[in-house]
Amino acid sequence: MNDTAAPAQTASDSAPRYDFAAAEPKWQLAWAERGCFRVADVPTDGKPKYYVLEMFPYPSGKIHMGHVRNYTLGDVVARYKRARGFAVMHPMGWDAFGLPAENAARERGVHPAKWTYENIANMRAELQRMGLSLEWEREFATCDASYYRHQQKLFLDFLKAGLVERKESWVNWDPVDGTVLANEQVIDGKGWRSGAPVEKKQLSQWFLSITKYAQELLDALETMDRWPERVRLMQANWIGKSEGARLAFQLDGSDETVEVYTTRPDTLYGMSFLAVAPEHPLAAKAAATDPKAAAFVAECRSQGTSEAVIETAEKRGYDTGLRVKHPFVEGATYPVWIANFVLMEYGTGAIFGCPGHDQRDMDFARKYGLDVVPVVLPPGADPASFTLGNEAYVGPGTIFNSEFLNGLDVDGGKRAAIDRLEKLGVGQGITNWRLRDWGVSRQRYWGCPIPVIHCESCGVVPVPDDQLPVTLPEDVTFDRPGNPLDHHPTWKHVACPSCGKPARRETDTFDTFVDSSWYFARYCSPTADIPLVRDAVDHWMPVDQYIGGIEHAILHLLYSRFFTRAMKDTGHIAVKEPFAGLFTQGMVNHESYRSADGSWLYPDEVEKRPDGTAVHRDTGAPVTVGRVEAMSKSKRNTIDPGAIIARYGADTARWFILSDNPPDRDMEWTESGVAGAFRFTQRIFRLAEALDAAPQEAKPDSFGPAGRALRRATHRCIAAVTEALESFAFNVAVARVYELANAITEAERAKPEAGLAWARREAVETLARLIAPAMPHLAEEVYARLHPGGSTLVADLPWLEADPDLLVAESVTIAVQVMGKLRGTIDVPPDAPADTVIASAEADPNVAKALEGKRIVKRIHVPNRIVNFVVAG
RNA sequence: GCGAGAGUGGCGGAACGGUAGACGCAGUCGACUCAAAAUCGACCGCCGCAAGGCAUGGGGGUUCGAAUCCCCCCUCUCGCACCA
Secondary structure (H helix, E strand, O other): OOOOOOOOOOOOOOOOOOOHHHHHHHHHHHHHHHOOOOOOOOOOOOOOEEEEEEOOOOOOOOOOHHHHHHHHHHHHHHHHHHHOOOEEEOOOOEOOOOHHHHHHHHHHOOOHHHHHHHHHHHHHHHHHHOOOOOOHHHOOEOOOHHHHHHHHHHHHHHHHOOOEEEEEEEEEEEOOOOEEEOHHHEEOOEEOOOOOEOEEEEEEEEEEOHHHHHHHHHHHHOOOOOOOHHHHHHHHHHHOEEEEEEEEEEEOOOOOEEEEEEOOHHHHHHOOEEEEOOOOHHHHHHHHHOHHHHHHHHHHHHHOOOHHHHHHOOOOEEEEEEEEEOOOOOOOEEEEEEEOOOOOOOOOOEEEEOHHHOHHHHHHHHHHOOOOOOOEEOOOOOOOOOOOOOOOOOOOOEEOOOHHHOOOEHHHHHHHHHHHHHHHOOEEEEEEEOOOOEEOEEOOOOOOEOOEEEEOOOEEEEOOHHHOOOOOOOOOOOOOOOOHHHHOOOOOEEEOOOOOOEEEEOOOEEOHHHHOOOHHHHOOOOOOOOOOOHHHHHHHOOEOEEEEEHHHOOHHHHHHHHHHHHHHHOOOOOOOOOEOOEEEEOOEEEEEEEEOOOOEEOHHHEEEOOOOOEEEOOOOOEEEEEEEEEOOOOOOOOOOHHHHHHHHOHHHHHHHHHHOOOOOOOEEOOHHHHHHHHHHHHHHHHHHHOOOOOOOOOOOOOOOHHHHHHHHHHHHHHHHHHHHHHOOOHHHHHHHHHHHHHHHHHHHHOOOOOOHHHHHHHHHHHHHHHHOOOOHHHHHHHHHHHOOOOOOOHHHOOOOOOOHHHHOOOOEEEEEEEOOEEEEEEEEOOOOOHHHHHHHHHHOHHHHHHHOOOEEEEEEEEOOOEEEEEEEO
8 A cells, every 4th residue: 555656667567667766866976976066165157146045954863844845945946046047056054053952862861962963964865865956065064163163253253342241131940950941941831841830040141232233124124125025024023113202200209210111102191100010120119018019019920921821811900009290290190000011021111001092001090990081182073072981092183181282193292292301301202122132141051152251350251262162072961950061070160361360161052043143154165264254255145045934034034134234243244134035935734633532643554535534544443634734743744755755756755845836835745746746757757758769850940730839838838937936936837847748748649740759859858957946856867868878967957948939829819708708719810900800709600699789889909818899788 | 902914616726907717636437457556538616408697705896807906894824912
């Protein structure tokens, strides 16, 4: 059953089949030996450059279908652009630092380096079996000291340039394991391994100053027209610029003030309370003397962990009894509440509440019986009678109930209020950002060491350039929790480079997002002894086409954009934007299967019945076919690319993945779809074989009707596939190729005529060259058959150009409508004059019938397209 | 809640405002075969014997003509989410 579509030939099978298992390695070797995909760091051949890059993989050990899709898409682009005359750089490497390697070390006692490099070797072999046009000479792993030493250098340059800060920050602390946890290691507020409730702990950590570039990162999004709109939008939201005012409220009966951030200073006269976050210093102060306040703060803290709780949590608060003075209204004071919906992380951790024009404040006010004073009058509303129910009014309008602001619109009110605050010296207009600086310290072993030394007398001292790289010690143990670098007996003890006294190395390593924030630039000069060689990086950057999953829409792409700017400002690179074009691919999904007892089954264990039901392959027990969803180990609906390639070949896998649907949408991997793609590889091969008897002949002077039709199909296909590839419509390109194959089959059945053999040969060679970006091995195999003894590789051939004369049809079929309804079609010569076309349209019997007894009011003729009669009566 | 995208046969999908459903998958029938597989051929949106009618989530509109443009509504997916 496993081999219904297997390539093995049976005795009765007289037609020889395309032997992909022999062909694919053969052509892979040929490409490698010829160095087809090599380019110089600094080319001198004058070709335009094109840099294609797919997001490099984490070396988990095996490739998955998402990789196959990602790298197939990139390879189609790379091979196509190369044929179009570009010098294409298409490198590959490994995002090799990270937690899984440490987990493997703890669970299986294998050293992270050994585990990682073995995984890399395995995955490299798998990728090579896909026949990708990669330049393996540029390969590196981010865990190579020869890579991360330059990362350390970049960091030190950033430090010098004032782009790095050290500040206190909260981390997830597992009190049982005594270790810092990554966010994904915190499950429902508990440590994933120990199950102990996670605590927040403050540590001194390194931050890259991404916020210094917030405005620029936001502005540049506007110009990035080759990025998907939604990715730009997600980044803009993430950066989260907001304009407003910061103002200080003075506590009644005290000199102390509370700072508030607001985007609505125009609504200050609608204030009815002030609220601070539970973590706010004022809340802490209230809690110190008021047990009830302390209890409320504690309650907020205990509840705040899981996201589901936050989403549904009711607004609750506690009145501290303190009051603040209004900045504009002499003598007016308002209560100060501690409220669970105020976020310490955003703004100042305190707000002024204006229930009339903010829904959250409204909910809070209604719950606790606080005043609701409308100060913005919607257009057309009557100021005397206007009231608010439980809905805050957030639209435009005219300010009222607001003294000096009365009569202004919202924007004018904001400006006037800010002016007054500034005059009074209690506040000013500011821009606030949601984007935070990027904390890059990780308390982990398997990462790039942060190259600084802590000295009691000199403070933080950068590791001098000549002492780089700071390498990871190999003799580490994972037998206890925490950071092995910290436990290491000698590694962290060093002499201070500045004063020579005993000092301590930084034992934190970088967030792995740092590793992936500049790898694309390093590929340009992958073995240089400086981070980036300007000639090379200035030639190849930016990446012309970057391809990867949407899951990296924000962090990886934003960090890379920032990092590139930082590298520019420290003189390492000329460009600001790393990725000129971005394409985000969809996921690869698969049906899931469950047996009667609810356990998940692998696709291999399931047999589909013709009636649509499914049973267990061995036991015959009924199987429930579940949803089509993302492949995951837990649901066992994964398909191993290695097994697919072994059974059907790389070209089949590549072809199916391209043919199923548009590449930016999620696709469904189906067994029948792969089988269909496999059948097509065999069919192409048969079309080529059928030519063997055809004599080699010079191009005939004229062709018969079948030959002319085939030649038109051939050249139309060139034009159509080219257009489809240019617009990333790979599924359409595939459809056009099928059409040409169908046209060739039709020509095979045609009566023999002079020149037909030549036309068939042209068609098959065209077919081979058009499939080359998608099915490169089969393309070479077919081409080689057509050119016995030749040594030219399709990989080295230029892209085909369609003959414009053959793109014009001999006759065109024109639709004839009466009042927009199709009543017939007529065949006319292309570009026939309107009056003849209309005359023959009217002569069509069916059309004539529809026109009978009617008066033709208007005759519409769109050349080569349509005739439409507008009639009356 | 805010934002974005998408709704077309049994399925994936195609379609510069101009013959809706290209192409593939699945399916039906036939040829070849002792048989099966493979292959080749024909059919394959819905209603209808037919003529014809109806069809691109629903409703309006613009237009000679709308899957495509505009307005309203419904559904689904994704992202963000007490961001003041």
